[in-house]
Amino acid sequence: MIEILVLYYSQGGAVRDMAQLIARGVESVNGAKARVRTVPKVSANHEATEPDIPTSGAPYAELADLEACAGLALGSPTRFGNMAAPMKYFLDGTAGLWLKGALIGKPAAVFTSSGSMHGGNETTLISMMLPLLHHGMLITGLPYSEPQLSTTTTGGTPYGASHIGGSMDDRPISDDERKLCIALGKRLAETALKLS
Numbered sequence: 001m002i003e004i005l006v007l008y009y010s011q012g013g014a015v016r017d018m019a020q021l022i023a024r025g026v027e028s029v030n031g032a033k034a035r036v037r038t039v040p041k042v043s044a045n046h047e048a049t050e051p052d053i054p055t056s057g058a059p060y061a062e063l064a065d066l067e068a069c070a071g072l073a074l075g076s077p078t079r080f081g082n083m084a085a086p087m088k089y090f091l092d093g094t095a096g097l098w099l100k101g102a103l104i105g106k107p108a109a110v111f112t113s114s115g116s117m118h119g120g121n122e123t124t125l126i127s128m129m130l131p132l133l134h135h136g137m138l139i140t141g142l143p144y145s146e147p148q149l150s151t152t153t154t155g156g157t158p159y160g161a162s163h164i165g166g167s168m169d170d171r172p173i174s175d176d177e178r179k180l181c182i183a184l185g186k187r188l189a190e191t192a193l194k195l196s
């Protein structure tokens with residue numbers, strides 16, 4: 001049995017819901033299991049601390065989760081066309097793993113939720129790939145053999161899964177977005193199995 005780490009940050013819940021769909025895609029593959037983890041908020045007040053255990057949702061990730069996984073799905077909301085600070089902060093703490101080459105050769109995929117259609121969800125997906133490439137991970141996207149990539153009128157890109165929440169963040173995950181989240185998790189797990 002291989003484990004895929006589904007690591008996300010979410011403030012409003014959209015990326016959290018996508019993470020659950022991606023985990024469902026991972027677990028649709030025989031021999032693959034998803035480990036879902038989140039990261040704590042960061043605060044401008046550096047004396048503020050988060051509780052060790054989140055009040056709801058997935059547990060916080062540890063570096064050991066990254067080291068142990070056979071593949072990684074990384075999700076963050078779009079913030080000014082980039083990943084959110086809590087995810088960047090967590091990734092900035094992974095230099096020890098980089099020094100050891102702990103993630104070299106592991107497959108990875110990325111996902112995001114944004115308010116608007118053309119407000120930077122694709123740049124956010126690409127921004128999340130950059131540190132993973134430095135770690136030597138093998139990036140997997142979504143191929144156009146997934147029919148929803150051609151039919152979606154909301155999110156879903158060849159760079160990874162995405163959701164467009166709308167200006168009030170009240171749009172539910174569309175059917176196409178949902179299927180593409182599941183397809184991404186499935187593809188990641190299948191790739192990890194082939195590589196392991």
Ligand SMILES: Cc1cc2nc3c(=O)[nH]c(=O)nc-3n(C[C@H](O)[C@H](O)[C@H](O)COP(=O)(O)O)c2cc1C
Nearest residue numbers: 010011012013014015077079080081114115116119
């Ligand atoms: C500080 C901040 C910056 C944001 N920047 C963008 C942006 O550049 N483009 C966009 O489309 N949405 C932007 N949004 C909206 C979020 O990406 C969107 O609400 C997302 O669905 C939130 O995901 P979550 O529910 O998982 O937290 C921003 C939101 C915040 C709070």
